[in-house]
Amino acid sequence: DTGVSQDPRHKITKRGQNVTFRCDPISEHNRLYWYRQTLGQGPEFLTYFQNEAQLEKSRLLSDRFSAERPKGSFSTLEIQRTEQGDSAMYLCASSANSQSYGYTFGSGTRLTVV
Amino acid sequence: DQQVKQNSPSLSVQEGRISILNCDYTNSMFDYFLWYKKYPAEGPTFLISISSIKDKNEDGRFTVFLNKSAKHLSLHIVPSQPGDSAVYFCAFKISNFGNEKLTFGTGTRLTIIP
Numbered sequence: 001d002t003g004v005s006q007d008p009r010h011k012i013t014k015r016g017q018n019v020t021f022r023c024d025p026i027s028e029h030n031r032l033y034w035y036r037q038t039l040g041q042g043p044e045f046l047t048y049f050q051n052e053a054q055l056e057k058s059r060l061l062s063d064r065f066s067a068e069r070p071k072g073s074f075s076t077l078e079i080q081r082t083e084q085g086d087s088a089m090y091l092c093a094s095s096a097n098s099q100s101y102g103y104t105f106g107s108g109t110r111l112t113v114v
Numbered sequence: 115d116q117q118v119k120q121n122s123p124s125l126s127v128q129e130g131r132i133s134i135l136n137c138d139y140t141n142s143m144f145d146y147f148l149w150y151k152k153y154p155a156e157g158p159t160f161l162i163s164i165s166s167i168k169d170k171n172e173d174g175r176f177t178v179f180l181n182k183s184a185k186h187l188s189l190h191i192v193p194s195q196p197g198d199s200a201v202y203f204c205a206f207k208i209s210n211f212g213n214e215k216l217t218f219g220t221g222t223r224l225t226i227i228p
Contacts (some may be wrong), residue, residue: 003224043203043216045216048215105157
């Protein structure tokens, strides 16, 4: 197992287009998290899954954002009608259980909206 | 509502000396505290954590101190090594069942001078 994988690493898109990112967690981890990081800030929580159930969503996750984890394995994060303010690093993390507070993060997908 | 503050955006320390990174928080509900390290183009990597029932936790060269009355968290690295040069984030959690959100600070860029 090579850790948490995110695809793509970089995405440049025009304002108004839709984008989708994929995260493959560590295989035995049942919890999966999405965070967003902008320049000069720490990661901000977006949403969290336990298996296929989305259990918590941040106010940051507007109606244009949707996340899924259909079979409790990989997850996708879709942003519809992208705006320039969506430009950020989108980080995925996974953990085995709630006692494992040291989540394993992926390297992130850097989104640039032009 | 900035619940977590890392007041030093950057810190330079001579190799072999002690590095001290600090975080202040306002939310007294936080009961689990973590430090992450981040290299460029990589996701954050978990370093060390401490629960609110302790005031110190040590792991090799890394020691985390918690002062609950002052709502202050610090990370000591001794001796500092060139490979410690990275951005360090403190992160905080409220350990309610179902609450998996980590609140991160804005980060401190540590540079170890050879």
